[in-house]
Amino acid sequence: MSEASEPAWTIRPERPQDAPLVEHLNETAFGPGRFAKSAYRLREGVSQVDELAFVAIQAGELRGSVRFWPIMIGAQRALMLGPLAVKSDQRGRGIGVALMERALEEARRRGHEAAILVGDEPYYARVGFAKLPSGRIRFPGPVDPSRVLGLSLKPGSLLNLSGEVRRARLDEPVCADSAGLASG
Template identity: 55%
Template sequence: MIDYRCERPEDKGAIEFLLDMAFGPGRFAKTAYRLREGVDCIPELSLVAMEEGILRGSIRFWPIQIGEAQTPALLLGPLVVDPVHRGRGIAVKLMQLSLEMAAAHGHHIVVLVGDEPYYARVGFSSVMAKGLSLPGPVDLKRLLAKELTPGALAGVSGLVRKALDAGYAQSLLADAGPLLKAQA
């Protein structure tokens, strides 16, 4: 049975090993990784999937801002599942749980770089990301967004950047533990 919980500091080594196995060291040169440099992920939204004490998957979120208005948003990724355990619904469950938690904590917009057919199953689309851009090379068909609050992207456009004040991530309302237990 897979247990889903918030990422803990002691999970970092296993997560990095899984990311290396799935994506390799070249991942650090990608634009999405550049947005994460020097910024901590939001632990209250970053989840792991554990089975008998072994990491099977991970999802992380990072604070970002969009455009001149510095509209706060979240960057989803990386999402990773142990290749041996793909096809079990782990990634979809990680996304569903973490997106529900993000909405419950008052976040309104989530952005990611990925394959639209895959992420569309949880509501991401390139149409929602129209008007957004990244500070590096990226295929705009892979720039996806999702509104956690209907209409949240109305009038939002511009360059996606690291959050200038990552402290807003600390303003999350409460520990996500009870929500995870209710969803398991």
């Protein structure tokens, strides 16, 4: 089949049976080092926001995935975008941006106010993320401040965000050295 006649990828909500494939994709895209990242620590012991998890599928195959985690920034609820991953042989086709656009549209529809992430500004600016002023929000571990990005899902909501980034809740027990992240 020529590339032009291949069915295009589609984006749909992640289903429970997708989870092992999504985890494998994330493992391949980020490697074992992902567990040491500050952003990962905020996900540890917390369930993802199920209704904002989307996958890109083509011919029954997983091509990409985006997930979000619930967080608190100071006293405010927010979303943390990630992981976002696209299969290495499928990159540059617009799948990453399309996954984020779909998920962010759903987040707005559900009344979420703001999303943050740690990543490359030139890429995430494509869906509206911008650098947050240095020092406004503090992560529980080392993070390059120039990679801390935010997006208002409701006009002006980023203006109110400041303080420490913590888990929104704890769904499962985690090891003692990171348990403090959920406090407050």
